[in-house]
Amino acid sequence: MIPAAFEYFAPKSLDEALRLVARHGDEAKLLAGGHSLLPLMKLRLSAPRYVVDIGRIRSLRSIREEGGRIVIGALATHHDVEASELLRITCPLLPETAAEIGDVQVRNRGTVGGSLAHADPAADYPAAILALDAEIVATSSSGTRVIPAAEYFVDLLTTQLRPGEILTEVRIPRTGENSGAAYRKLHQPASHFALAGAAARVTLGPGEKIESVAIGITGVAVNAYRATAAEQMLIGKKAAPKLLAEAAEKVTDGIDPLGDIHASAAYRRAAAAVYARRALEAAIARAGGKKA
Numbered sequence: 001m002i003p004a005a006f007e008y009f010a011p012k013s014l015d016e017a018l019r020l021v022a023r024h025g026d027e028a029k030l031l032a033g034g035h036s037l038l039p040l041m042k043l044r045l046s047a048p049r050y051v052v053d054i055g056r057i058r059s060l061r062s063i064r065e066e067g068g069r070i071v072i073g074a075l076a077t078h079h080d081v082e083a084s085e086l087l088r089i090t091c092p093l094l095p096e097t098a099a100e101i102g103d104v105q106v107r108n109r110g111t112v113g114g115s116l117a118h119a120d121p122a123a124d125y126p127a128a129i130l131a132l133d134a135e136i137v138a139t140s141s142s143g144t145r146v147i148p149a150a151e152y153f154v155d156l157l158t159t160q161l162r163p164g165e166i167l168t169e170v171r172i173p174r175t176g177e178n179s180g181a182a183y184r185k186l187h188q189p190a191s192h193f194a195l196a197g198a199a200a201r202v203t204l205g206p207g208e209k210i211e212s213v214a215i216g217i218t219g220v221a222v223n224a225y226r227a228t229a230a231e232q233m234l235i236g237k238k239a240a241p242k243l244l245a246e247a248a249e250k251v252t253d254g255i256d257p258l259g260d261i262h263a264s265a266a267y268r269r270a271a272a273a274v275y276a277r278r279a280l281e282a283a284i285a286r287a288g289g290k291k292a
């Protein structure tokens, strides 16, 4: 189908883009990689009057280290993340997650900012962003605000971003020693979106006890979330297979899983436990210096 008519802008700077979104409010939509917005426009599920293509704002595409954190620009593509040497060394969870997204075409066009702003319930990055305790930076014509990942995902396709704000970067704290992280996912065979995906980050303390753990779950509920009941069960304990399996069963505690033509709610709940256990096992092995 052909989208409804719209006026197209291609600003070359962030300031110019911010002026456009401030002027046109919720009649404007930002266009990044277009891999979520354009299908919606073609199906006429979205019909913005103004489309602001931010793809030419080169300053938003860097991946760098700054102030002890890794900073990923909103326009970094999934391929940029997958191929980043800096991330491979400092935060391998993100390249591992990016490599799980869609196919080559999707990874070459889709962006970190677009994925996090769209907040598809089955998108992959949200699980990793939650497990990493990342911060999302939103910029508007009146300034910049920093949103912790744990507060960012609110509901189906809904985040803390406000009209007039552009997600400009994601900040990732550096992980300490004896830490490991992993993403494991059951994918929908056609689109590769997650039917259930789990990202786990673990730090081991003396005696190989779990000093800290963060688990992000995607694909299961209307929005990605931290599995806090499972995390609490693990803290301070030695990672034995039985404990990991019991904790993984808790990742859907208090959650109402989605059911649709791709997977029933019961299937998603069961898959979430399996993939959370696998993510935890791999994260713990890596934290202990083993390959996984």
Ligand SMILES: Cc1cc2nc3c(=O)[nH]c(=O)nc-3n(C[C@H](O)[C@H](O)[C@H](O)COP(=O)(O)OP(=O)(O)OC[C@H]3O[C@@H](n4cnc5c(N)ncnc54)[C@H](O)[C@@H]3O)c2cc1C
Residues within 6 Å of the ligand: 029, 030, 031, 032, 033, 034, 035, 036, 037, 038, 074, 100, 101, 102, 103, 106, 109, 110, 111, 112, 113, 114, 115, 117, 118, 120, 122, 123, 124, 125, 161, 165, 166, 167, 168, 191, 192, 193, 194
């Ligand atoms: C066939 C196919 C398979 C896919 N498989 C997967 C998969 O397995 N896993 C997965 O995670 N994703 C998958 N995706 C989605 C893909 O990752 C998209 O690239 C991503 O969801 C959106 O990124 P984008 O840059 O294309 O955003 P766009 O489509 O350009 O924008 C998406 C939305 O975000 C808004 N937006 C974009 N950038 C910003 C910004 N910087 N600030 C504020 N708002 C912004 C737009 O206005 C729009 O509402 C798939 C997509 C397709 C088409």
